Amino acid sequence: MAVGRRKVTVIGAGNVGATTAQRIVESNLADVVLIDVVEGLPQGKALDLAEAAPLHYHDHTVVGTNDYSDTAGSDVIVVTAGLARQPGMTRDDLLIKNMGIVRAVVGQAAGQSPDAFIIVVTNPLDAMVHVALETTGFPRERVIGMAGVLDSARFRVFIARELGVSVVDVSAFVLGGHGDTMVPLPRLSTVAGIPLPELLSAERIDALADRTRNGGAEIVGLLKSGSAFYAPASSAVSMVDSILNDRKRVLPCAVLLQGEYKIDGLVVGVPVVLGASGVERIIEVKLTDAEQTALRTSSESVRSLVETMRNAQA
Ligand code: TXD
Numbered sequence: 138m139a140v141g142r143r144k145v146t147v148i149g150a151g152n153v154g155a156t157t158a159q160r161i162v163e164s165n166l167a168d169v170v171l172i173d174v175v176e177g178l179p180q181g182k183a184l185d186l187a188e189a190a191p192l193h194y195h196d197h198t199v200v201g202t203n204d205y206s207d208t209a210g211s212d213v214i215v216v217t218a219g220l221a222r223q224p225g226m227t228r229d230d231l232l233i234k235n236m237g238i239v240r241a242v243v244g245q246a247a248g249q250s251p252d253a254f255i256i257v258v259t260n261p262l263d264a265m266v267h268v269a270l271e272t273t274g275f276p277r278e279r280v281i282g283m284a285g286v287l288d289s290a291r292f293r294v295f296i297a298r299e300l301g302v303s304v305v306d307v308s309a310f311v312l313g314g315h316g317d318t319m320v321p322l323p324r325l326s327t328v329a330g331i332p333l334p335e336l337l338s339a340e341r342i343d344a345l346a347d348r349t350r351n352g353g354a355e356i357v358g359l360l361k362s363g364s365a366f367y368a369p370a371s372s373a374v375s376m377v378d379s380i381l382n383d384r385k386r387v388l389p390c391a392v393l394l395q396g397e398y399k400i401d402g403l404v405v406g407v408p409v410v411l412g413a414s415g416v417e418r419i420i421e422v423k424l425t426d427a428e429q430t431a432l433r434t435s436s437e438s439v440r441s442l443v444e445t446m447r448n449a450q451a
Contacts, residue, residue: 143167145168146169146170146211150183157215157374161377162186172205212253214250215256215377216257219234228261235261239265267404277416278416281416286372288315290372312408316353321349380411387411398432408422
């Protein structure tokens with residue numbers, strides 16, 4: 138990694154992208170280049186963020202641009218560019234549209250920063266990690282999807298509220314795809330080391346896991362236009378932090394499995410050690426039959442998205 142100032146490119150200056158940029162500079166992590174296809178949008182948000190620097194006691198630069206040459210030499214690229222689902226659009230329509238967008242933006246950004254780590258945020262998440270892997274040809278250690286960190290943060294909040302304890306003491310273990318197919322593992326989720334099933338009934342745990350699975354939809358329902366962005370941005374930033382600061386945090390991330398968890402060639406959310414080399418290790422835990430089946434179902438839904446994308450290109 139480059140010595141001296143660190144540089145993170147955030148692609149997409151919408152809700153998640155701009156908030157990610159804000160958190161990166163205001164937590165003193167790195168300089169940021171914010172890039173979007175819309176002219177003026179990244180420039181305006183970047184200038185606004187830069188003007189807040191004296192108030193947050195940081196000296197990081199925030200550059201807004203529509204030109205990929207400004208992103209050259211980035212240590213990390215966070216991909217949030219994409220469309221949200223519009224009325225009348227099917228999930229598959231969105232898949233194909235965002236496939237085109239992610240392919241275009243990641244190809245240009247990777248050309249400028251061939252050694253960068255890529256953190257994908259755009260939905261459908263697991264499928265977009267496949268697109269980024271194929272477009273760049275980067276090794277799987279450097280192409281990582283953000284979903285599990287968000288899902289587990291949501292689960293932690295719901296558990297903490299239910300028990301009336303600090304969120305800090307709650308640790309939640311999730312596997313699998315983002316949203317509907319997320320696989321929570323209550324027996325490996327703890328409150329200050331105490332397994333969750335000792336503190337909550339199976340029924341309550343199921344209810345909290347369900348709320349977590351629908352966590353994105355719950356917020357869309359409240360906001361009416363747009364989806365969650367504060368917690369998604371924080372989740373992406375915690376991954377950036379773990380890589381840039383070589384923290385080796387154990388975080389659930391969407392990575393390409395090559396035989397781990399008996400899955401080969403599909404991007405699935407699993408616990409990994411994230412450090413200066415990106416995904417430094419995939420942690421495999423022994424699953425019960427029911428958990429393995431749920432994980433397989435989750436990975437099959439990723440396979441069907443990958444097939445839809447292949448057919449669209451054929
Ligand atoms: O857990 C997760 N992974 C997620 C994923 C949590 C929250 C949001 N998630 C997804 O992230 C969401 O479904 C979207 O696919 C992305 C971005 O969400 P956001 O809320 O930030 O969407 P916005 O506000 O619509 O911003 C998208 C921006 C917008 O400014 C567009 O102009 C830009 O993307 N965009 C592009 N930028 C560059 N290049 C191209 N081609 C482009 N197309 C659109």
